[in-house]
Amino acid sequence: MSDERPAPPKEGKRERLLHRVEAEAGALEHRVESEGEAFLHRAEAEAGKNPFEGVDFSELELSLYRPRTLFSIILSWIVTGMTLLALVPLFAVLWMLIWRGGQKLSVALFTQLPPAPLEQGGGFGNAIIGTLIMVGIASIITVPLGILTGVYLAQAPGESKLASAVRFSAKVLTGFPSILAGVFAYGAIVLVTGGYSAVAGGIALSILMLPTIILTSENAIAMVPAKMKEASIGMGATGAQTVWMVLLPTAMPGILTGIMLAVARAAGETAPLLFTALFSNYWIASSGRLNLMQPTASLAVLIYNFSGMPFKNQVELAWAAALVLVVLVLIVNLIGQSLSRQQVQQ
Amino acid sequence: MATGMSPGTSPKLDKTAGGPPQVPAKADVIMDCDIKELYYGTFKAVRDTQIPIKKNAITAFIGPSGCGKSTVLRCLNRMNDLVRGFRFNGHVKYRGKDIYDPAIDPVAVRRYIGMVFQQPNPFATSIFNNVAFGLRINNYKGNKTEKVEQALKRAAIWDEVKDKLHNSGLSLSGGQQQRLCIARAVATDPEVLLMDEPCSALDPIATRKIEELMLELKERYTIAIVTHNLQQAQRVADKTGFLYVDTSQGGRTGYLVEFGDSKEMFENPKEKHTREYIRGEFS
Numbered sequence: 001m002s003d004e005r006p007a008p009p010k011e012g013k014r015e016r017l018l019h020r021v022e023a024e025a026g027a028l029e030h031r032v033e034s035e036g037e038a039f040l041h042r043a044e045a046e047a048g049k050n051p052f053e054g055v056d057f058s059e060l061e062l063s064l065y066r067p068r069t070l071f072s073i074i075l076s077w078i079v080t081g082m083t084l085l086a087l088v089p090l091f092a093v094l095w096m097l098i099w100r101g102g103q104k105l106s107v108a109l110f111t112q113l114p115p116a117p118l119e120q121g122g123g124f125g126n127a128i129i130g131t132l133i134m135v136g137i138a139s140i141i142t143v144p145l146g147i148l149t150g151v152y153l154a155q156a157p158g159e160s161k162l163a164s165a166v167r168f169s170a171k172v173l174t175g176f177p178s179i180l181a182g183v184f185a186y187g188a189i190v191l192v193t194g195g196y197s198a199v200a201g202g203i204a205l206s207i208l209m210l211p212t213i214i215l216t217s218e219n220a221i222a223m224v225p226a227k228m229k230e231a232s233i234g235m236g237a238t239g240a241q242t243v244w245m246v247l248l249p250t251a252m253p254g255i256l257t258g259i260m261l262a263v264a265r266a267a268g269e270t271a272p273l274l275f276t277a278l279f280s281n282y283w284i285a286s287s288g289r290l291n292l293m294q295p296t297a298s299l300a301v302l303i304y305n306f307s308g309m310p311f312k313n314q315v316e317l318a319w320a321a322a323l324v325l326v327v328l329v330l331i332v333n334l335i336g337q338s339l340s341r342q343q344v345q346q
Numbered sequence: 347m348a349t350g351m352s353p354g355t356s357p358k359l360d361k362t363a364g365g366p367p368q369v370p371a372k373a374d375v376i377m378d379c380d381i382k383e384l385y386y387g388t389f390k391a392v393r394d395t396q397i398p399i400k401k402n403a404i405t406a407f408i409g410p411s412g413c414g415k416s417t418v419l420r421c422l423n424r425m426n427d428l429v430r431g432f433r434f435n436g437h438v439k440y441r442g443k444d445i446y447d448p449a450i451d452p453v454a455v456r457r458y459i460g461m462v463f464q465q466p467n468p469f470a471t472s473i474f475n476n477v478a479f480g481l482r483i484n485n486y487k488g489n490k491t492e493k494v495e496q497a498l499k500r501a502a503i504w505d506e507v508k509d510k511l512h513n514s515g516l517s518l519s520g521g522q523q524q525r526l527c528i529a530r531a532v533a534t535d536p537e538v539l540l541m542d543e544p545c546s547a548l549d550p551i552a553t554r555k556i557e558e559l560m561l562e563l564k565e566r567y568t569i570a571i572v573t574h575n576l577q578q579a580q581r582v583a584d585k586t587g588f589l590y591v592d593t594s595q596g597g598r599t600g601y602l603v604e605f606g607d608s609k610e611m612f613e614n615p616k617e618k619h620t621r622e623y624i625r626g627e628f629s
Contacts, residue, residue: 157430227467234425235530236457237483245482250470 101323127297137202150217173211181207182272198296201277209262216258220251253340260336270300376401378439387431395602406583413589414600423459424452460536466523468515480534501529521552541571
């Protein structure tokens with residue numbers, strides 16, 4: 001009995017609790033249902049609505065009537081037109097060269113000596129060899145000097161006075177009138193050695209080549225990622241090993257491009273050679289012996305001399321020489337490019 | 347570049363300091379790094395950092411950006427010599443010899459203590475030449491091909507590159523490039539390898555590979571690694587040092603807060619800063 005008495009109130013309590021739970025569950029269910037419906041309603045309403053409402057599509061359309069669109073299109077045309085215009089002189093010159101110079105092209109041009117006035121035929125074999133030798137002398141001087149100076153400039157600390165002085169001088173020298181290089185070499189070499197010579201011509205050309213090689217080498221070496229230099233030094237390489245085994249090989253495509261640019265410029269120069277190598281109607285080597293200390297023919301000077309002559313044969317030879325010179329420079333450039341491409345692929 | 351040596355670290359005194367009484371207790375410590383003050387110009391970058399690096403173990407340096415952990419690592423093979431205005435007060439002893447002793451050639455130091463950088467930095471040459479670089483600069487006379495193969499195998503990249511040893515090192519993927527750099531570093535058999543965030547430029551798969559590699563390499567080499575990745579330090583490092591930035595004196599000077607076994611440090615950090623950093627309670 002004693003344990004039945006407390007039972008009813010307990011049961012009542014449990015039922016009350018159950019009721020409350022049921023009531024709350026019902027309310028909750030109702031709330032969920034009503035909120036879900038409200039959500040569905042909202043979603044349906046929004047689905048019907050245009051998400052781009054308020055966006056003015058005419059504003060987005062491409063239209064020629066809008067000043068900025070028109071301006072952009074006109075500017076594109078102007079830029080394209082200017083580019084085509086810039087190509088006109090290049091192709092005009094090439095066309096003239098091929099047209100006028102190509103007619104005369106023959107093997108004899110490369111094997112024979114320049115003709116005397118009124119003489120027919122002839123060629124400019126000695127001038128081709130002279131140009132090659134003098135550009136060769138200039139390259140032997142400037143390539144090592146220019147690359148090593150480039151290494152110094154690229155490696156020198158930023159505040160180095162010597163480096164900024166050299167860099168400034170090289171930049172000034174880039175715009176140096178080529179005739180002044182000729183006058184300088186005339187005073188410094190021709191007068192001292194007592195005569196016009198291939199060596200003097202080579203030195204005059206080297207003055208023109210040096211700044212280009214210095215500046216492009218410096219640029220190419222400075223472009224080598226710093227992390228490669230760091231890797232080399234981190235491996236325990238000395239400064240010289242880093243330059244020789246990492247910086248120079250990596251920068252070689254850029255350096256080669258600079259050398260080719262310089263060679264191409266030097267091969268076409270006339271003014272410096274007029275004062276230093278003059279011209280010669282004979283081969284630079286006689287009876288198998290090369291004499292670099294005598295006046296030497298070059299393609300550029302030959303073109304200069306012959307183009308002004310009143311003889312048809314000489315003028316035609318000048319055109320042919322011009323074509324050969326352009327082709328030579330082109331070949332040098334192509335070799336340079338293929339060399340640098342090989343470097344990159346490696 | 348004068349490395350400002352305190353009078354207390356003159357070579358003569360070093361011998362007595364690192365003399366017999368200490369050697370038995372620290373026999374497995376191959377590098378003993380004690381940076382009192384480290385300056386870049388007038389900027390005090392690191393102070394009071396002592397990290398002993400145990401042989402054949404991986405020691406990790408962790409800490410927020412700018413706390414000087416890379417600077418400390420670069421002290422260990424004198425890479426900081428390249429930075430203008432670098433001054434250093436303290437000592438870094440490698441096998442008991444202070445590598446900042448004026449009589450020591452930093453170039454020779456770097457041949458014993460190699461380095462792997464944050465960005466994979468192979469040279470713009472073939473895979474073979476990349477690995478043979480260290481052999482060439484050391485005028486190695488033996489069989490280079492064998493050495494290169496061995497190094498590539500140790501760096502776990504041999505199978506991937508054995509058929510294209512003459513392709514450019516730059517043609518590889520980032521993770522492969524980094525393993526190539528590790529091969530290049532181990533080709534000369536350095537005793538210590540310093541790794542400056544070697545995985546921060548890599549994806550998780552490449553990272554995992556490098557981590558596995560590190561665990562293999564520690565059998566042979568001693569490794570010190572800087573990492574931003576706490577899980578990485580936890581996974582690979584035997585010892586961990588936590589560096590933090592002290593801004594109290596105006597500048598941003600890094601210093602060592604805590605150093606100890608990695609497990610202990612990550613589970614039960616002693617210092618408040620370490621605890622906050624490990625739990626990610628500040629950036």
